[in-house]
Amino acid sequence: MVVGGGAAGFMAAITAAEAGLQRVLVLEATAEPLTKVRLSGGGRCNVTHACWDPGELVGHYPRGQRPLRGPFSRFASGDSVAWFSDRGLDLVEEDDGRMFPQANRSSAVVDCLRTAARRSGVQLITGAPVQSVARDLSGGFVASCRGGGRFHARRLLLATGGHPSGRRLAAQLGHRLIAPVPSLFSLTLDASQLQGCAGVAVDDVLLTLEVGGERFRQIGRVLITHWGLSGPATLRLTAFAARTLQASRYRATLNVSWCSGSSHANLLEALQEQRTQAARRTLAASRPLADHLPRRLWLSMLHGVGAAPDQRWADCPARVEQGLLDQLKFCRYPVKGRGPFGEEFVTAGGVDLGEINLATMESRCCPGLHLAGELMDVDGVTGGFNFQHCWTSGWLAGQAAAKQVTGSDRTP
Template identity: 65%
Template sequence: MMVPGQPASAIAITELPLLSDPPVDLIVVGGGASGFFGAITAAEEGLAFVHVLEATSEPLTKVKISGGGRCNVTHACWEPGDLVTNYPRGGRPLLGLFSRFATGDAVAWFADRGLELVAEPDGRMFPVANCSSAVVACLKQAAVVAGVSLRSQKVVQSLERRGAAGFLVQCRDGSSFQAQRVLLATGGHPSGRRLAAAMGHQLVPSVPSLFSLALEAPALIACSGLALDGVHLSLKAGGQNFQQTGRVLITHWGLSGPAILRLTAFAARALQGDHYRGKLFVNWLGMSSHNLVKQSLRDLRHHQGRRTLGSARPVSNLPRRLWLSLLVQVGATADLRWADCPARLERLLFEALVASCYSIGGKGPFGEEFVTAGGVQLGEVNLATMESRVCPGLYFAGELLDVDGLTGGFNFQHCWTSGWLAGQAIAKGLQLATGSDQTR
């Protein structure tokens, strides 16, 4: 029991016995965001025995380290129709899920349990304390209050369907548990995919999402550290064209930043199919009129002819380092006077400003991707309840499903939503099966 006034960080979640006989109501495999949310919801809806099996020594690790230790809980995108546009895979099917539990519901859920969230100008929402430990403490305390039990360092080795008796859950250390229902919420870890496949599910192969791009562009890489807003990107890969506009960061290997991460998320499978090769076209001036850019170049030739290409650039807010790299890119010298700039070179400079073409040499070198595309096919899941259509009594939540979102809190929002829906459905289903509400 929770002691009044006891800090959440000091709360110990009840340990699960080594053998559950008779079967417990629900075993959740995975102590991450979606697993905790599903377990808490099921317990709050009346299930007496809800247990979480976590493979590591500490649950909610990804929550703790996310957002640089701040935890981007969700995004201030309030309409389900707008929210689904931020999911490269699973967007349309998610509309029904978000119509039942979306951003506003998540914000209210945390507020009801003492955690206030605040939106930053870009829409990302963080705890007021600006620390992920506040989110972890909130979830742990909610689990204790609801009566959820946790067993850490329990690596689930296999699941076995036992008909009306439910499931037998066997762990690597030899312990076994019986459960009427099982919720798989193992995130992107291969173990969850293996368990789902063993229960008859076809899985979409896993590929990285949300990564930077390595470019074969020495002149551009010399501008490492520059960040530009409003850059328009067009990527050709896998016979498709993908576009994004936004903030871009030039790195010592290529390009990163929010617009690049969004671009690679939507193009993840096309890029993987092309072995992370392709062509990237960059309009450094974004939405600027092409006619205005051409006029600026002409004005430099006709009205500032004495100045050199290196000292006078056509767009004042274009960083000088980037402009000098574009000169190198087209083979121009910085000391050439504008009056001596031939029309051919003027055309090349125009193309470099609005349609620079770079060859993609692969992903960024540091394994930056922290979201994967792929998982359990959505067509094999009843998305109204998150129950398997292949194996009744088995449920899914979180990143194990073939759903992935952009950066900015969207992946956590899917975890909250799918966990909540699964917990609700499991509780109601078991209560109907027994003919009455279960009590602790």
Template identity: 60%
Template sequence: MLPERVSVLVAGGGPAGFMAAISAAEAGVRDIHVLEATSEPLHKVRISGGGRCNVTHACWDPRALVGHYPRGSKELRGPFARFACADAVAWFEAHGLELVEEPDGRLFPRSNASSSVVATLRRAAAAAGVAVHTGVGVQQVAVRPGGGFTLQLRGAGLDHPLTALQAERLVLATGGHPSGRRLAQSLGHSLVAPVPSLFTLALAGDPLLDLAGVVMDPVRLVLELPEGGRERQQGPVLITHWGLSGPATLRLTAFAARALHAASYRATLVVDWTGGRSEQELEGWFQRARQDQARRQLANARPWPGLSRRLWLHLLASQAVDPSLRWADLPRRQQQALMRALRQSRHAVTGRGPFGEEFVTAGGIPLGEVTFSRMESRLQPDLYLVGELLDVDGVTGGFNFQHCWSSGWLAGQALASAAGSQASWLP
């Protein structure tokens, strides 16, 4: 049962909300209540990473860490100096969850199951005395004249359709849900309109789609936008039935999220399948192929071993080069055409792919309206804003969760500090 008055109310039972509640409780704050509008707290944690949950990333230098955030990199320097990836790893290990690093730096629970992360957070909350209420959401919020907040609640978890509650301090941790943005706006905050981030690129009608399943690494991508802007990324690329995916593509779309939205997701993508090799280096590969594989047909001998055979055959066809030609007989003009295709393959972006990655959006509460050392609103005292509600988003690899852990932990510490320095109006 929810009491009529609480010390701290956390709206949102996701990763940032749980971390804020737990860290505050472990620092000595009592009477903390988490409200989750759905029947399942930490649902996003459970389904993330295909049910594995990429908890964070082995990026140990906070100065390097901020580079993985298209929005918020400057503001996160201070928070990450206090609680970054190594601190998150230590926190989870102190609460009984061991994380293991994969070759690409991503960190997963040793169990390889997201349920272990959910169980750890639920267990830590219970041990700290945090009360979690499901099926209860905040419908409206108003500032009390004497301090604190009056909240109107709604949901299946209540005895009555609409119940009022008073909270001394409020944490909004509602993720990307519109309800949280609406509540923040009702308390005086503005909103950066959310747009999709971390998505695949559609290349409708492009012959490249016949190569679905091909992976190349490294690949250099250059996105040319209609208004003249450019965005560059490099890394693994996956060709799909609808376009391009893979880490390099997702990172590219994250950093170009707003520009692509403004361009209605129409642009030109220039692909360098060599991964940024110079023209001279590529020329050397072709020259060695002419010498070492002179009698072999082009179809059976690629210019370097890491080049996908399917992609090589596709490029031969695109340049009208006979695949049965021997390397010794390849005309110079056709060699130059193949080298251009390898280094500057141009494709028309026709939209976004059919789904995003980790449900990430770019947008939310403007960062200038938050004191990042405390995650407290600059506009309303005793209001804390954490997680994806803010205009902060990271690329794939555990970075979005890391922002949740860091912002939640900082809010928890600030709540403890406020509770220790201010007299409570609660009885």
């Protein structure tokens, strides 16, 4: 019996059925399963990431890096690609390594999972929110649903994602829960000069977050928003700093180098080239590193140093040039909090990994109970890594449950 009809739950149910279990039941609280899969990636679903080495793959998980080496050595990104391909869904790699269904729509992933579940004999009951779970007299489990439904099973898998109900059920069966905190979120900054730059994206930006006596660094693409910064580099930064930020009540200092790929000497040379080669042009009309630096961001920098946009480069004072150099290389912004409420992608926290046998995803506290997906204290950065953990943990749990019940091992 699987509680939770999401990515990890479906993977586990299909795997167990294909491995020989004749009766597999999925209980989903909502009217429609796989909702998060359908909504993810802007309706495209970033299924996994083209990161083929398990040793490299674990580096994308702020929580769970070392413990996940074993699971990923058995089922990693390449295995996910093959698994979906075997069931009629081909994935396509984009330039940044993210992998999407060839049809470029999340409904293709949902259809693949639902078809595989139906063909393997998995029974799905929707609108069945589980309120409590307990051991029954036979040593199995009984799940009681709102409305009076009761279901019995020899093996139980909790795959409820980040929903509080799953943590409550795990606690009922003896597990210790690590308090959840938001992960993968944008930052609200005290940065009035960026307000006119909302929607501007910049590549190769170095972010250094100073919080709670620690420093966290990421380099990559950022998106300027009405409230501060978002984009892949920001989300990765907040994922690794999630617990420290929460402990500091989301007050910190963010240092931004808008041109991390250019040294101090190169930036100084680029500014001096403007003075010599664009001497008659205005500061607003001609900017250094034009291929990298968006015009609106450059104008905000001019405003930040008190430079007149219509001033010619030939007349640019040395203090303005130095100020612009500082703006390009080192901007310092107070962090006032997270981005808009509800914008968080995943949570950090859940069942302590020390209480789970990660080879089988079986509980060390409650034999016969398995756990998978976001309910565990594992979270990845953006790029398909959170789904990859769902596929891996679900596959291992399904294989183990089938082997325990049937006494055979059909692992490929």
